[in-house]
Amino acid sequence: MSDPASTPSNQVPGPADRLRIVLVGTQHPGNIGSAARAMKTMGLSRLVLVAPEKAPSVESYALAAGADDVLAGAATCATLAEAVADCRLVLGCTARSRRVALEELLPRDAAARAVGEAAAGAEVALVFGRERTGLSNDELQLCHASVHIPANPDYSSLNLAAAVQVLSYELRLAVLAVAGQATGPDAEGGEGGPERREPPASHSEMEGFFAQLGDTLDAIDFHKGRAPESAMRKLRRLYLRAGLDSREVRILRGILADAQRMASLARKGD
Numbered sequence: 284m285s286d287p288a289s290t291p292s293n294q295v296p297g298p299a300d301r302l303r304i305v306l307v308g309t310q311h312p313g314n315i316g317s318a319a320r321a322m323k324t325m326g327l328s329r330l331v332l333v334a335p336e337k338a339p340s341v342e343s344y345a346l347a348a349g350a351d352d353v354l355a356g357a358a359t360c361a362t363l364a365e366a367v368a369d370c371r372l373v374l375g376c377t378a379r380s381r382r383v384a385l386e387e388l389l390p391r392d393a394a395a396r397a398v399g400e401a402a403a404g405a406e407v408a409l410v411f412g413r414e415r416t417g418l419s420n421d422e423l424q425l426c427h428a429s430v431h432i433p434a435n436p437d438y439s440s441l442n443l444a445a446a447v448q449v450l451s452y453e454l455r456l457a458v459l460a461v462a463g464q465a466t467g468p469d470a471e472g473g474e475g476g477p478e479r480r481e482p483p484a485s486h487s488e489m490e491g492f493f494a495q496l497g498d499t500l501d502a503i504d505f506h507k508g509r510a511p512e513s514a515m516r517k518l519r520r521l522y523l524r525a526g527l528d529s530r531e532v533r534i535l536r537g538i539l540a541d542a543q544r545m546a547s548l549a550r551k552g553d
């Protein structure tokens with residue numbers, strides 16, 4: 284597999300180079316080609332395929348038109364978790380609202396957030412689902428927020444590549460806006476530049492935290508016989524919304540470790 288985090292070597296890396304488009308379980312190879320074309324028109328080049336039903340084919344290359352380079356450079360991963368492991372922001376695009384309690388963003392707000400994070404040095408993924416069934420709830424659980432194109436509510440499902448085009452266009456506008464700020468008259472010495480802070484926590488740091496949170500809640504008997512899934516879903520949503528950085532995750536994990544230690548001492552004292 285090629286590295287999903289790699290950037291084209293002949294360009295100075297900018298925010299667009301830290302944005303990846305992830306297609307999960309794509310069923311029609313033609314859509315992979317059309318998505319590559321949609322991306323390239325908007326200055327995006329990093330395509331990741333998660334377990335496509337069929338590998339890119341002659342049909343994909345035909346529909347990619349001049350975007351063969353994007354298609355040829357596409358990485359392939361076995362799972363979505365693998366495809367986004369190094370990402371600090373993962374946004375899942377959905378044709379309809381799901382029961383998964385995720386914050387839902389409009390494409391414009393999603394693009395602003397994605398490009399803001401990428402401009403601050405973070406890896407960002409926009410994830411698209413299968414033509415027939417979209418993203419599974421488990422896959423959406425790996426996302427920090429969902430993105431919905433506010434289409435006709437009676438007919439809201441766009442073709443996969445058309446959805447990639449809409450999001451890529453919004454990303455393009457956001458990239459151009461950031462570039463305009465960087466080269467505009469106030470670029471140097473002005474106030475109000477981006478606040479320097481620790482990098483946002485990576486996807487795997489957050490998953491490590493959630494695993495420890497689950498163990499701790501068990502250890503302190505938080506669930507009292509209730510199924511833990513519902514509470515964990517709500518807690519995931521809360522912590523993902525908070526946009527924690529690596530240091531904050533370390534502090535929270537320190538608190539959990541102490542709670543686990545106290546619970547084990549209390550058990551010994553019984």
Ligand code: SAH
Nearest residue numbers: 376377378411412415417431432440441446
């Ligand atoms: N029947 C599927 C539709 C899948 S369309 C379903 O109901 O989920 C394939 C993919 O295109 C979706 O998984 C999503 O990533 C993207 N997509 C299609 N329409 C969209 C919309 N209105 N908003 C956001 N993403 C959309």
